Amino acid sequence: MKYGFDNDKYLKIQSEHIKERIAQFDNKLYLELGGKLFDDFHASRVLPGFQPDSKLRMLQQLSDSAEIVIVISAIDIEKNKVRQDYGITYDMDVLRLRSEFMNCGFLVNSVVITHYNGQSSADNYRSRLERMGIKAYYHYTIEDYPNNVALIDSGEGFGRNDYVETTRPLVIVTAPGPGSGKMAVCLSQLYQEHQRGVKAGYAKFETFPVWNLPLKHPVNIAYEAATADLNDVNMIDPFHLEAYGKIAINYNRDIEIFPVLNALFEGIDGDNPYKSPTDMGVNMVGFCMSNDDACCDAARDEIIRRYYTALNKLADGACNDSEVNKISLLMKQAKITTEYRRATVAAKARQELCEKPSSAIELADGTIITAETSSLLGPSAALILNATKHLAGIPHDVKLIPESMIEPIQKTKVDYLHGHNPRLHTDEVLVALSMLSTQDENCKKALDKLPELKGCQVHSTVMLSEVDRKVFNKLGVGLTCDPVRRITLEAGE
Helix, strand or coil: CCCCECHHHHHHHHHHHHHHHHHCCCCEEEEEECCCCCCCHHHHHHCCCCCCCHHHHHHHHHHHHEEEEEEEEHHHHHCCCEECCCCEEHHHHHHHHHHHHHHCCCEEEEEEEEEECCCHHHHHHHHHHHHCCCEEEEEECCCCCCCCHHHHCCCCCHHHCCCCCCCCCEEEEECCCCCCCHHHHHHHHHHHHHHCCCCEEEEEECCCCCCCCCCCCHHHHHHHHHCHHHCCCEEECHHHHHHHCCCCEEEHHHHHHHHHHHHHHHHHHCCCCCCCHHHHECCCHHHCECCHHHHHHHHHHHHHHHHHHHHHHHHCCCCCHHHHHHHHHHHHHCCCCHHHCHHHHHHHHHHHHHCCCEEEEECCCCCEEEEECCCCECHHHHHHHHHHHHHHCCCCCCCCCCHHHHHHHHHHHHHHCCCCCCCECHHHHHHHHHHHCCCCHHHHHHHHCHHHHCCCEEEECCCCCHHHHHHHHHCCCEEEECCCCCCCCCCCC
């Protein structure tokens, strides 16, 4: 597997840069954390070598002087928005994040519910948080935000919001996902702090888009694909270009909000320390890419993965055509089609040959392994067995799990648990393989090869079950599926 990112260099220069920014403000710094503090799987996919917990490891060095505020939008609570990589709603993820942060030594006292407009679901959620001993605050919807600066910078704008009580010099503002209103929370707190005579600063820690990469670099296009549901658009920062005569990349929401931030800083201190939205950031990722070709390849895979994710969501009725159409346009900008992904081509070729649902994986060395559905195994379960056998050097015709063991499991699934699909899922295959590994050396060898699937690319010609998707996710596999439901293709299914 080609690495394209120097993670050790990143930890060093990123932490130094944030410390320098903190030193610019002698009292209070609100650090908006874009993306995810840990579990940043998007970054690890498009920047091979980036560790999902890199931001966390770096910020833990500052944990004694920092506290975390978690932000969630009332709109996301109302529509039960789901975090795709974990399959849980944003309101549940707030609690998960709080627990994880506290386990890592961070102080987490507060949750801010943004875009509040009297939603009963938000009221119920706030009550739940308070019963758990968690302070919860409302930040209200402001009419014509972010354009009406006079209203925003007033008692009827930010002044109407609850003041979030904090106790540490560094306040890290984060959220389960994008579009939560993190920046507005930071700006509101700057206003509120000023009203209380406190001199506070603001900085933004966001990995994407990478400001010192070209606008149409695949890594930046992949970010647009990842936020297609928000309709974010990467742009050349006009303020940075005017101030310095240099091109820097930012995205539309930051550029739109900059006049508000500029007006707020001028109102508070008489001067804005930042001449552009890019100036607000502290992102050093672009300086740590060690192999641009590897990052470009990974980013192209991610764009295609996001396209298939949108197609699957459309098939489930969870999005409309606009999200799919936007990513389709981004693929054209990146000059790729779904055929760029070798696993996708191989899975479809296998299905054409056998006329059954099929799957394929591209291993780290470029080897393509395929599998098809059978009366015993689904295509994803069969694929894991085929791939681990290949990696372990086990002949393909060797049966790791005897049919005599599979049939009783199928009987339980259908006769006792009233399931409709008797075939084993990936988790059931792995459990059976684990049981056999104590007595069968081949099973043990196959299990030991599971870590080598991390970072590999998989495609299925049918939409997989939630169980199968979660297993691939836990294995660190990049999965795509054709938006085709598996409907009674064979008797008994």
